[in-house]
Amino acid sequence: MKKKMSGLIQFCLFLTIIATANPALSQSKSKKPLIVFVTGDHEYSSEATMPLLAKELEQNYGMRVKVLKSSPDQNAEENIPGLEALKDADMAVFYLRWRRLPADQVKYIDDxxxxxxxxxxxxxxxxxxxxxxxxxxxxxxxxGEFALGSPPGWGGKAEHTHCGHDCSTDVTVIPEAAKHPILKGVSQNFHVRSWLYKVVPDYPAKGATSLLMGKAVNPNKEGFADNPVAWTWKTQWGAKVFATTMGHPEDFKEESFQRLVINAIHWTLDKPVPDTWKGKVAINVPYRGM
Structure with a gap:
């Protein structure tokens, strides 16, 4: 009995020595990536859709998540408490619209x-x-320009606009991008409620890879061109980026859009895109409007 206990003690001591000698290796294998969602938009209910997406990532895809919201509500343009969480984040997901945050909060995003x-x-x-x-x-x-490779804000020289609120979008996979990991399991064609955003001809930015093309359905404006609706890019600081002009709450009911987003989160984190789809997520959030 004493010999067995002695052997067990020695084995435990051996494991302790190994872990102490290389703690970084031990932690890197066990640590789940932390994704921080930064939300604050007047119109699209991101404070409701993003927590549901975060919950799915946490429960079924091995992520840690934290969702930050404008306070006291989505219309508060000058306060998003908790942005210091970005210091520990492995990935940041932004769904913002026309904020005027104070300098001390912007500093966390800048860093x-x-x-x-x-x-x-x-x-x-x-x-x-x-x-x-x-x-x-x-x-x-x-x-948008320096973080996402999109036009630099609404309107302006880029004429960043949309096809009208009566419009929706037919989405197709761009043939040259069909084998991109982000598109694994995504339908070649699907439809979203988002009215198509204009980003061409100068965006997505140089070096971007467009993945999906949008065609305006029932546009309020004549001659509205087809526009990329999802792309990858790399910032001047070397960050991998996935950007999409989709995101109307009804878009999140579309299984291909859900899979696109979950695939993209894995890809930007340099994690393998899941071979097994965990199934459609129940995201039934109404469009708030302005």
Missing amino acids: YLKSGKPLMGFRTSTHSFNYPKGHPLEKWNAF
Whole structure:
């Protein structure tokens, strides 16, 4: 009995020595990536869709998640508590619209971008900020351009606009991108409620890889061109990016859109895109409108 106990003690001591000698290896194998969702939009209910997406990632895909929201509600443009969580994030997901955050909060986002860690942006994140002319943080109005490879804010020289609220979008896989890992299991053709955003001819930015093309259905404007609705890119700080101009709450009911997003999160984290789809997620969030 004593010999057995002695052997067990020696074995436990051996494991302790190994873990102590290489703690980074031990931690890297066990640590789940932390995804921080930063939400705050007046229109698309991101404060409701993003937690459901986060829950799915946590329960079925081995992620840790934290969802930040504008306070006291989605219309509060000057406060998103908890942005210090970005210091520990392995990935940031942005769904913002025309915020005017104070400098101390923007500093957390700035530090995150400069870290070169991966990020994702949904729809109105192309125009995440809306500081008045001459404001010390006015350059952040171009967040979409330097963070996502999209037009630098709404309107402007890029004429970033959409096809009208009566419009919706037919989405097709771009043939040259068909074998991209993000498109694994995504239908060649599907439809979303999002009215198509104009990003061409100058965006997505140089170096981007467009994955999906959108065609306006019932546009309110004549001659509205086809536009990319999802692409990958790399920032000046070396961060892998996935950006999409889709993100209407009804889009999240579409299984191909769900799979696109979950695939993209894995890809930007340098994790293998799942071979096994865990199944459609129940995301039934109404469109709020303005």
